[in-house]
Amino acid sequence: MAGMVAILRSLIFYPVFYFGSLYFVITAVLAITRSRTSLRRQVRSWAIFHRWCCRVLLGIAVVQEGGPLEEPALYAIRHESFFEAIDAPALFDTPSVFAKRELFNLPGWGRAAIAYGLIPVVRDGGASALRSLIREAKRKSAEGRPLVIFPEGTRVPHSERRPLQSGFAGIYKMAGLQVVPVAVNSGPLYHRPWKRAGQVVYRFGDPIPPGLPRQEIEERVAEAINALNAA
DSSP states (O other): OHHHHHHHHHHHHHHHHHHHHHHHHHHHHHHHTTOHHHHHHHHHHHHHHHHHIIIIIIOEEEEEESOOOSSOOEEEEOOSSHHHHHHHHHHSSSOEEEEEGGGGGSTTHHHHHHHHTOEEEOTTOHHHHHHHHHHHHHHHHHTTOOEEEOTTSSOOOTTOOOOOOHHHHHHHHHHTOOEEEEEEOOHHHHSSSSOOOEEEEEEEOOOBOSOOOHHHHHHHHHHHHTTTTTO
């Protein structure tokens, strides 16, 4: 019975969310020509709309343990599904998210993402690409925007641990910011064709200071973002 309810809920969720997302993409692109404030409002509204769809249509509630800092920081978030990527503008105040370059090729969405302030990551781009990325990240941080990265580099199944991508330590070192690890357990509920009701939990870890050796920062971040793995 529970499985049938999940299927029915998902069949309602998909058209409502994706057709609604088309509306927000169009309005975000149009907002580029008006003002930065209008664009940011549309992006945040999209993330809030997604939360509404999850809560009302899927029965997925968001629980938050801790929260973002007032001072600049780099947030390293566990990546289990598209949930936390879509949810970032609702979780943070105008975050600049590191995202793979291929996503910016999506019609409409890519243009709005650049204008909003997402940071393209060119994998295997070499030292020059990393320096360019860091310059952009520092500029966004100087504006008071939180930087958000998924250090595993791809979605990882719940309860599975993978090493962090090597680029994370480079970004941490060159950005010179404290890191706040964030655990999330969205996978079992959201990363599936028929989504399940329940609670997606965000757990903000203690800030980690800049300047640590690569092995130490990777170990501390990996441990903290996997804190909900056994849940």
